[in-house]
Amino acid sequence: MTAPRLTSVVSDRTDVELAAVFERVWRARGYQTRVRFRGPDVHVDAVGKTPEGAKREIRIWMTSTGTVTADKASAFVRRCERAGIEPYVAAVGGGRVAPDAHRPGLVVLDAPAIAVEIRETGVESFVRDLAAEGDGASDGEGGGLDSEGDDDDAEDPEDDEADENDAADRLTRREALTKAGTYVAGGLVTYLAVERVSDVVQQSPELRAAVARRVAWLDARLPDVRLPPVEWSVPTPQPLSEESTLPNRTTAVSTPANATTIPYADLRERPETYTGTAVTYAGRVEETMERDEVRLALVAVEDDRGRLSGDVVARWPTGRFFDDDIGFRLLADERVRLWGVVAGEGSISGGVRYPRIDVSVLEKT
Missing domain, CATH: 2.40.50.140 (Nucleic acid-binding proteins)
Structure with missing residues (x-):
């Protein structure tokens, strides 16, 4: 059977799986990588040196289902610029960057561009194995996690040294996945709490991808839970004029009783x-x-x-x-x-x- 095109394989990846791909790509280039989870967003940070010896740091924002709007892009670019980081957005599958969201210095990568980087760094076999595991694993414990995934994605030597003293207390990926699956059966909220406790669950893109597949059906069926509104007994604040001349003072004002969050x-x-x-x-x-x-x-x-x-x-x-x-x-x-x-x-x-x-x-x- 003919193997699918690499571009199609990349387009079908989730945010977390795409993060695993970029983590492997930049490690192959000699960079230190770190996956960061900022709310529902997944970023990959890569730090290394250019061929000329200059320090280089980039941050890649994954999106496979959502749209990066102009406001989101502006905030992302500002944060990166303040930290001296090159901002990238990787948009595949259902993810896209709005036409007015492009900013100077923001690099947008689509599936063909990502496929080129995968081939240049020689990690195509890893990507295809990851895709095969994601498409064929029924219990989240396919070979991508235990065989090549664990061997090639070993922690950096510096991280190993830092973790020697507490190695006995850390979960293996298989153990963490088993525990996460148990909590998923009990409910998505319980799983999320356990996920924050487990450093392995937080730091492993492959593990998060496997767990995400196991809870996707449950997440789709859970009803929205809305907290009851909070009643505040307070006066309504007065808006400022455009040319305000209010004196410099500290004023204790209570929160408005009828405050709402407009979409x-x-x-x-x-x-x-x-x-x-x-x-x-x-x-x-x-x-x-x-x-x-x-x-x-x-x-x-x-x-x-x-x-x-x-x-x-x-x-x-x-x-x-x-x-x-x-x-x-x-x-x-x-x-x-x-x-x-x-x-x-x-x-x-x-x-x-x-x-x-x-x-x-x-x-x-």
């Missing part, structure tokens, strides 16, 4: 429609700026599953926070939750305009 796509498309609406969002600070007597922050907000949704401009009078009420400095990459009211659109430094929120309460999370 970001709706807020981004029609921010003026929601002007005056009390809202609350959680996310990560991307950039801050102080202008006259107003403090601004660009916040990459997340949905209820921790997925990056897009950016909002948060605004408040200088001195309202960071004194007695919350007691922390606002830094880049700080995780926060904010409450406030929608105030149309705004920008942090005269650039791209995003939905603006006049903040009344800000908490570190």
